[in-house]
Each structure stands twice: as C-alpha cells, then as structure tokens.
Amino acid sequence: MRSGGLETVELAKQLFQALDIKREDKDKHTQWMKKGLRFFNAPAAIIICVDRILAEGTPAFDIGTVTQTICPTALHYGLGTCIQDQGVMYPEILRKFCNIPDTKQIIIAIAIGYPDWNFPANQLEIPRESVDKITTWYGFD
Numbered sequence: 001m002r003s004g005g006l007e008t009v010e011l012a013k014q015l016f017q018a019l020d021i022k023r024e025d026k027d028k029h030t031q032w033m034k035k036g037l038r039f040f041n042a043p044a045a046i047i048i049c050v051d052r053i054l055a056e057g058t059p060a061f062d063i064g065t066v067t068q069t070i071c072p073t074a075l076h077y078g079l080g081t082c083i084q085d086q087g088v089m090y091p092e093i094l095r096k097f098c099n100i101p102d103t104k105q106i107i108i109a110i111a112i113g114y115p116d117w118n119f120p121a122n123q124l125e126i127p128r129e130s131v132d133k134i135t136t137w138y139g140f141d
C-alpha cells in the first residue's frame with residue numbers, strides 16, 4: 001500500500017492490526033517480510049524490466065503504464081495482483097534465476113494469482129484521495 005506520508009503509516013497500522021502482528025513482535029514482522037519476498041505466496045510473478053538502451057529516454061512513463069495496465073487487466077480474468085518493490089529487492093538473484101541479461105534493468109515485480117479474499121489483508125478497505133485533493137482545475141468556471 002502506497003499513499004505517501006502519514007497515510008502510509010496509518011495503512012501499515014491497519015494492515016498489521018488485521019494480521020494480528022504487534023509492533024514489538026519482531027518474529028511476525030520478519031515472517032511477513034519474508035512472505036513479501038516470496039510474492040505473498042502467489043503462484044507466479046511478472047518481472048518488469050527495461051532495456052538499458054532506453055535509459056537515456058523517459059522509460060518511467062512506459063514502465064508505469066504497462067505495470068498499471070497489467071493489474072486491472074488481470075482482474076478482468078479473476079486474477080489479483082500486487083505491485084511489489086520487495087519482489088525485486090535482490091535483483092541479482094532474480095537475474096540468475098530468470099536468466100535476465102545484463103542489458104535489461106530490473107524495475108518492479110507484480111505478484112499474480114487468484115486472490116484469497118478471506119485473507120485479512122485482502123479485506124482492508126483502502127481509502128483513496130479525493131479527485132479534488134489531487135487536482136487543480138483551471139477554466140470552465
């Protein structure tokens with residue numbers, strides 16, 4: 001969950017409460033972190049890479065667009081996704097395991113699988129910023 005600033009802390013609190021992970025419970029925190037590194041036990045993960053030759057341009061837009069497009073498209077097929085920094089935290093292991101050449105920069109992972117809606121983290125209602133808060137409107141008054 002990424003919302004930036006204080007909200008992220010609030011969301012993390014809600015998540016750990018739902019998962020019954022107390023602040024001081026280092027073991028459970030570690031278990032949760034390890035689960036994230038294993039793509040939250042999803043059966044598959046998509047690793048988004050970009051060819052280094054494009055690094056001079058503006059690949060960030062393309063990377064964001066393709067990543068964002070995959071998630072709702074997966075949903076259309078009944079699949080859930082989780083965009084994950086954690087999944088690429090050890091890029092060199094991934095590079096070796098997935099045979100990703102050095103010419104490609106590893107950017108982000110998307111865990112993908114059929115969601116377990118009974119899992120407490122999947123029952124959290126994640127608030128959205130209102131459009132008015134993140135938009136400045138000009139004209140048309």
Ligand SMILES: Cc1cc2nc3c(=O)[nH]c(=O)nc-3n(C[C@H](O)[C@H](O)[C@H](O)COP(=O)(O)O)c2cc1C
Nearest residue numbers: 001002036081082083084085086087088108126127
């Ligand atoms: C670039 C990026 C990296 C993220 N990395 C992680 C991560 O490593 N672990 C995690 O649990 N969530 C991570 N998230 C948040 C989840 O993907 C989040 O659940 C997702 O953005 C969907 O949010 P929603 O449930 O509010 O729709 C990340 C999100 C983004 C956009």
